[in-house]
Amino acid sequence: MNDAHGYFVFFHPQALEALGNPIKPYLLGEGENQHILCREVDTGGALIEMTLAGQTPDGKTVQIELMVPGSMVRMIVSAHGDEQFGFQPRYPAAPAQALPPVGPAGAPAQSAPQSVPADTGDAPTQTPPKP
Numbered sequence: 001m002n003d004a005h006g007y008f009v010f011f012h013p014q015a016l017e018a019l020g021n022p023i024k025p026y027l028l029g030e031g032e033n034q035h036i037l038c039r040e041v042d043t044g045g046a047l048i049e050m051t052l053a054g055q056t057p058d059g060k061t062v063q064i065e066l067m068v069p070g071s072m073v074r075m076i077v078s079a080h081g082d083e084q085f086g087f088q089p090r091y092p093a094a095p096a097q098a099l100p101p102v103g104p105a106g107a108p109a110q111s112a113p114q115s116v117p118a119d120t121g122d123a124p125t126q127t128p129p130k131p
Contacts, residue, residue, distance in 0.1 A: 008077040009050060010035045015072030026052060026066060036066070041076055048073055 013032055016023065027034045040051040047067040054064040 006037055006039045006079050007041045007050075008035045008079055009038055009041060009048070009073055010075045010077070011068075011072055012074045015068070015074075019068070019072070026064075037079065038066075043070065043076070046070060 011019075011023075011034065016027075016034060026036050028037055029035050036050060036052065038050040038052050042049040046069065048070050050066045050068075052064040052066060054062050056062055
């Protein structure tokens with residue numbers, strides 16, 4: 001599977017039975033694990049469109065489009081090994097900077113130096129001159 005790029009499309013057993021012999025050349029796996037390896041999958045409509053790579057009897061590579069009703073598909077699995085998948089950032093997150101502990105569980109708080117002198121009533125107050 002390391003060289004596989006695309007999607008594994010798994011079918012319900014009843015769907016494989018209903019599709020019969022025409023689907024068999026495209027299937028990989030055995031029993032209930034039978035699936036199709038696709039380059040692309042379009043799930044936008046009533047039919048699921050699968051794009052596969054194939055070969056003609058004389059060895060030419062062809063693109064095959066296979067469409068089945070969406071109700072026949074049990075599961076679609078991404079087989080992309082070199083890309084990220086899911087709801088996450090596509091860039092590596094920067095490591096978080098550790099902050100010093102604060103509060104009751106952290107180090108005791110230091111009192112801040114007082115920059116404004118306290119009013120003790122001893123200092124003379126200036127009043128503006130009268131005109």
